[in-house]
Amino acid sequence: MTDTTPVLAPPTSMRVTPTFLIGATLVGLHIVVGLLTLVWTPYDPTAMTGGRLAPPSLAHWAGTDRLGRDLFTEIMVGARIALSVGIGAVTIAASIGVTLGLLAAFASRTVDDVLAATLDILIAFPTLLLAMLIVAASDGASLGTAIFAIGIASSSIVARLTRILARRVLAMDYITAARVSGTSWLGIVRIHVLPNIWPTLIVNFALQFGLAVIAEASLSYLGLGAPPPNASWGRLLQEAQATVYTAPFGAIAPGIALVSLVIGLNLFADGLRDVADPTRRRR
Amino acid sequence: MLIAAAVLFLLLRLLPGDPANALVSVGADPEQIEAARRQVGSDLPLAAQFVRYLGQLGSFDLGASFVSGVPVLDEIGRRLTLTLPLTALAFICAILLAVPLGILAAVKRDRWYGNLISVISQLGVAIPVFWIGILLVTAFAVKLRLFPSGGFPTSGWRDPLMALHQLALPILTIALVMSASLIRYVRSATLDVIGSDYLRTARALGAGYGEALIRHGIRNGAVPVISILGIELASTLLGAVVVERVFSLPGLGSMLLGGIEQRDYPSVQGVLFISTLLVLLVGFAADIVQRLIDPRLRGQSGGRS
Numbered sequence: 001m002t003d004t005t006p007v008l009a010p011p012t013s014m015r016v017t018p019t020f021l022i023g024a025t026l027v028g029l030h031i032v033v034g035l036l037t038l039v040w041t042p043y044d045p046t047a048m049t050g051g052r053l054a055p056p057s058l059a060h061w062a063g064t065d066r067l068g069r070d071l072f073t074e075i076m077v078g079a080r081i082a083l084s085v086g087i088g089a090v091t092i093a094a095s096i097g098v099t100l101g102l103l104a105a106f107a108s109r110t111v112d113d114v115l116a117a118t119l120d121i122l123i124a125f126p127t128l129l130l131a132m133l134i135v136a137a138s139d140g141a142s143l144g145t146a147i148f149a150i151g152i153a154s155s156s157i158v159a160r161l162t163r164i165l166a167r168r169v170l171a172m173d174y175i176t177a178a179r180v181s182g183t184s185w186l187g188i189v190r191i192h193v194l195p196n197i198w199p200t201l202i203v204n205f206a207l208q209f210g211l212a213v214i215a216e217a218s219l220s221y222l223g224l225g226a227p228p229p230n231a232s233w234g235r236l237l238q239e240a241q242a243t244v245y246t247a248p249f250g251a252i253a254p255g256i257a258l259v260s261l262v263i264g265l266n267l268f269a270d271g272l273r274d275v276a277d278p279t280r281r282r283r
Numbered sequence: 284m285l286i287a288a289a290v291l292f293l294l295l296r297l298l299p300g301d302p303a304n305a306l307v308s309v310g311a312d313p314e315q316i317e318a319a320r321r322q323v324g325s326d327l328p329l330a331a332q333f334v335r336y337l338g339q340l341g342s343f344d345l346g347a348s349f350v351s352g353v354p355v356l357d358e359i360g361r362r363l364t365l366t367l368p369l370t371a372l373a374f375i376c377a378i379l380l381a382v383p384l385g386i387l388a389a390v391k392r393d394r395w396y397g398n399l400i401s402v403i404s405q406l407g408v409a410i411p412v413f414w415i416g417i418l419l420v421t422a423f424a425v426k427l428r429l430f431p432s433g434g435f436p437t438s439g440w441r442d443p444l445m446a447l448h449q450l451a452l453p454i455l456t457i458a459l460v461m462s463a464s465l466i467r468y469v470r471s472a473t474l475d476v477i478g479s480d481y482l483r484t485a486r487a488l489g490a491g492y493g494e495a496l497i498r499h500g501i502r503n504g505a506v507p508v509i510s511i512l513g514i515e516l517a518s519t520l521l522g523a524v525v526v527e528r529v530f531s532l533p534g535l536g537s538m539l540l541g542g543i544e545q546r547d548y549p550s551v552q553g554v555l556f557i558s559t560l561l562v563l564l565v566g567f568a569a570d571i572v573q574r575l576i577d578p579r580l581r582g583q584s585g586g587r588s
Contacts, residue, residue, distance in 0.1 A: 126518050128525070136543040136551075214411045218525055221413050222540060234413075241417050241529070244432070248421045255414040262409040 020271020026264025030257075034080035043070040045077050046229050055249055063249050065239060071250060074231035075257050081232050082213045082261060085147050089212040090205050092151025093158050098201070100155070101162025102193070105170060106185055116163065122156040128215050135224045143226040150215045154208050161204055165197040199272075206269035210262040217258055233258045348542075348550050355553035358538065363557075365435060366527075366534035369450055370519050373457035378512070381462035385469025389477060390496070400466065407463025416456045416529035423452060433530035453530045461515055468511045472504040479503070506577045513569030517562040 037045075046069065054064040063071050104115040122130070127150065134149035135141055169175065169192060178188055219225035220234030228235065233254045240250035347354050384400050391397035424432035430451045436442060476482060476496070481503075485495040524536035531537075535554055542550035574580045 132524070132540075132543060136546075210409065214409075217411055218413060221411075222525065222528055224543075234411075237414060237417060241420070244417065244421055245425055248425050251414075251417045251421055255410075255418070258414065259406070259410050263406065266405070266409055 017271050017274055019267050020274065023264050023267030023269070023271050026260055027268050030079045030083060030261045030264065033076050034083045037076045037080050041073045041076055043073045045069065045073045045231060055247070056253075063247070063253075065236070065250060066243055066247075071236070071253060074236055075233070075254055077231045078233040078236060078254060078257060079261070081143065081226065081230055082216065082258070085143070085150065085216040086209040086212045086265075088147035089150040089154065089216075090209050092148065093155040093208055093212075094201075094205055096152070096155040097158025098162050100159040102166055102189060104159070104163045105166035105193075106189075112163075116160075119156050119160045119163075123160060127153045127157075127211060128218050131215055131219060132222070132224055135219065141219075141224050141227055143230055146216055146219050146225045149219070150212045153215070154212060158201070158204065158208065162197065162201065165200055166193050169193050169196045203269050203273045206265055206272060210265035210269075213258065213262055213265070348547055355549045358550070359535065359553055359557050362533060362535045362538050365532060366520070366523050366536065369453060369526075369532070369534065370457070370516070370523065372450070373454045373461065373519065374512075374516055376454060376458035377461035377465055377515075380458060381465035382469055384462070385466040386473050386496075388466060388470045389473035392474075401470065404463045404466040404470075407459065408467070410460075410463075412456065412460050412525050413529050415459055416452070416526060419452050419456055420529070433532065435532050450532075453526055453532060456526055456529070457519060461519060465508075465511070465515065468508055469504070472508050473500065476500040476504045502576055506573055506580075509569055509573050509576070513566050516569075517565050520558055520561055520565070 056063045065071055065074065100115065100119075104112045104119075107115070130153035131146070131149040134152055135145050138145045138148075170188075172192075175188060175192060178192060183191070216225055216232065217234030217237070220232035221238045222234075223238070225234055226232050236254040237251060237258075240247070240254065244251055348358065351358075384404075388397050388400035388404075392401070420432045423430045431449055432452075435449055436445050476499075481499055482495055485499050486492065490498065520535075523534055524540055526532075527534045527536040528540065535558065538550060539554045541547070542554065
């Protein structure tokens with residue numbers, strides 16, 4: 001790590017890798033579709049249109065579900081739900097995680113040890129399991145509960161990363177210099193620590209976003225996510241599995257939507273890493 | 284372990300609603316509710332409940348299910364006969380699949396199939412477990428009718444072939460998910476080995492490429508991979524919930540999910556406690572295997588965390 005603040009290069013000189021482009025395109029597509037559903041969908045997402053469990057056709061690109069609703073419409077709405085869960089969960093995880101991580105990095109040895117040990121234990125539990133317990137601990141499943149649970153469950157990972165990164169910066173000589181010259185610790189965080197660690201953090205947020213989308217789908221699949229009529233991809237897949245013998249196609253399209261968003265986010269994160277940290281070239 | 288127990292306890296007590304409610308029928312009078320609360324122990328202050336709980340854990344008394352009344356430990360034991368073989372078999376399959384593919388992807392990284400393996404494992408990491416499960420059901424149970432779509436014979440393992448036939452798709456599902464991330468670690472460990480000085484020296488001493496890789500590479504590359512394996516195995520044990528739901532298997536995961544849905548604290552607590560124990564054991568085992576493989580680690584005293 002150098003003493004200068006690594007700043008994202010301006011767009012003109014950005015090393016745009018194909019990875020980054022594909023990732024950004026996939027994520028962008030989902031964002032456009034998600035925003036579009038706010039004003040327009042091919043059909044009313046809750047309306048019964050045409051026959052039940054109809055296979056894909058020109059009128060219904062992905063077929064219809066067991067109540068005769070247009071699956072393609074539901075998948076489009078699902079993009080909006082997945083994105084809002086991702087944004088919400090990452091925001092929660094980021095605010096709690098970065099705060100805790102910074103506190104641990106600045107705190108006395110004892111406090112830091114306790115925090116680090118607690119984080120290690122929390123991280124040993126899979127995010128999904130923690131989220132399940134948190135959902136169970138709240139009154140009934142809802143979209144908000146799912147966002148909250150996933151956000152809390154993934155904040156420990158962000159906290160640990162922030163703590164490690166911040167400690168590395170705090171060991172630098174220029175921090176000692178800043179301390180000697182009387183900069184308050186909030187000042188040190190703002191001027192020295194955050195600018196140095198945020199490129200790595202942003203990359204991690206993009207990865208957490210993808211994990212949050214998967215976690216939400218899994219929660220919905222288990223019946224612990226957003227209740228109907230929220231067309232979460234996880235719930236669509238769970239309903240499709242129930243009718244897999246009569247209408248196997250219903251299990252394909254929501255999954256493709258889900259996987260394309262997560263892959264897009266992962267590629268996007270990979271590309272961001274190349275941009276944010278030129279020293280780390282991918283093999 | 285103590286901290287883990289405390290975290291579990293607090294998390295579970297956050298659940299709203301008195302656990303005693305599960306014992307009494309709807310419309311019970313206050314006296315009955317009070318009696319139920321005494322029976323469950325939820326009338327005691329929180330600290331007293333915690334001390335009681337620790338005492339029970341110490342003596343491996345996990346209590347009885349609020350719903351069925353069956354001792355939780357017995358129920359867990361019965362369900363482990365499904366979850367443990369399932370995880371273990373999937374784990375073996377994953378290793379058999381991921382290690383050769385990961386090495387191949389590293390050695391042949393300039394060829395198209397080496398790259399293809401990397402790309403597919405990248406894809407695999409982004410696919411949720413349950414979708415892989417559903418796709419396998421669609422392909423092998425619905426279209427080809429080779430395997431059942433789920434369930435487990437009530438006769439258990441008395442008919443091993445039938446049990447295996449039932450478990451084929453769940454095992455494959457877990458194995459695929461595990462190997463997707465494993466391949467990446469095996470590949471990067473192999474790349475480190477390929478770039479190392481000792482391999483170049485071995486080659487200079489006249490060993491063939493394959494021979495050098497097998498004699499020196501596997502032992503060196505295995506050390507980081509094994510610690511990842513430990514983590515993977517642990518998260519599979521804990522993550523069995525989803526796979527067991529996909530294939531409606533009566534394992535530990537479905538016990539946990541059922542416990543959560545019915546607010547059956549002893550069951551949830553018991554499952555989490557036992558799986559945490561198993562996870563710690565797995566971590567311990569991984570540590571020992573690493574020391575066996577790499578003599579350099581033996582000098583250090585235990586507990587490097």
